[in-house]
Amino acid sequence: MSIYVGNISNQVEEADLKQVFSEYGSVKRVRVPVNRETGEKRGFAFVEMGTDAEEAAAIEGLLGIEWMGRSLKVNKAITRVDKDSSCRF
Template sequence: MSIYVGNLSYQVTEDDLKQAFAEYGKVSRVQLPTDRETGRLRGFAFVEMETEDQETAAIEALDGAEWMGRDLKVNKAKPREPRTSPRGNWGGSAGRSDRRY
């Protein structure tokens, strides 16, 4: 199970999150996604803790709490939905053939 932490400061570090969540149990993993193009943090993270009880305690304590100048949004992470490829013609001619006979 994983915890979603949103509305994070762009200056937050993995260590900052570990310290904040350590008060509620043992943090087993922190993931701070970055933008592919800029490398900049995206303003959210995922935190995994050893037990579900620890995760629940952290969510209850930190959801809505002010931290690093921001009001945190903390809840159970939802499973990532599989990406589907967009339908349609990537060629730009929307169903029309450009071939000449």
């Protein structure tokens, strides 16, 4: 149950996201990736919710809303496939 949250302000902290998403259910984890070289936030985050229903409610409720001067992009996160584990025939 992971949600991708894009187009977020660089001022957003994990606690801010947890507060907003907790209105839709239990928030298990929030992660705001940073650039390894500069330490700056990358403009997106991942939020893990407790259930699929809570995840769906958060996506529906927050998609496209304006928050901290930005229009949020909110959708189900896609699991990244490891490049080394590709199928070989």
